[in-house]
Amino acid sequence: MADVHEPGHAARPPGWPRRWVAAAGLAAIVVAALVAVPALLRPPPDRAPRALTTIEQITVDPLAIPLSATEILALLDRPADLGPLSDPRRRSACLAALGYPGGSAIRGARELTIAGRPAVLLLLDGEEPGRYAAIAVAPSCNAADSGQLTQTALRRP
Structure with missing residues (x-):
């Protein structure tokens, strides 16, 4: 074996x-x-999105009035420069399109450019004394189309 x-x-x-x-x-x-x-x-920590910033995320209003509140309110102290809205009938039609009575007093006005577009800035009485509405409209503002570009409310100190 x-x-x-x-x-x-x-x-x-x-x-x-x-x-x-x-x-x-x-x-x-x-x-x-x-x-x-x-x-x-455990849930993940809250973090800001890491995606690229897009135009929708930018908070700057591209159609903002390119004047400070002080500069806008200074229009109250000088003659209104209405440009193409100097014609009373055309101005009345524009005001009506904006929802104001056609004979509303314009407290100040100036031609300017907003985002590369020509505009007329109108300073109108607000709802309370000392308050004003600054409305920028296209020079072609008429009864059918106000051409409103932007609007802001202001208070005179």
Whole structure:
């Protein structure tokens, strides 16, 4: 009968070191789970969007009146420059298109350019004393189309 020997490579060390390695591996899995699961369940922090800014996100009004409130209110102290709206009938039709009575007093006016477009800035009485409505209209303002570009309310200090 042949002599049966166990090969040397099949020899294994005693069982206790394998148990320690298995226990250490199991402990590492448990620690990883205890750290990862709460991190995955927590909502992400609020962050500003990282998308590129688009024209819709810009808060500057491109049709804003290019004058300060002080400059607009200074129109009260000088003769109105109505430009193409100097004709009383045309001015009356424009005011009606804006929702004002045709004979409303224009407290100040000036021609200017808004976003590259010609305009006439009209300063009208507001709803209360000392308040004014600054309305920029296209020079072609008429009864059918006011051509309103922008409007702002002001108060004289």
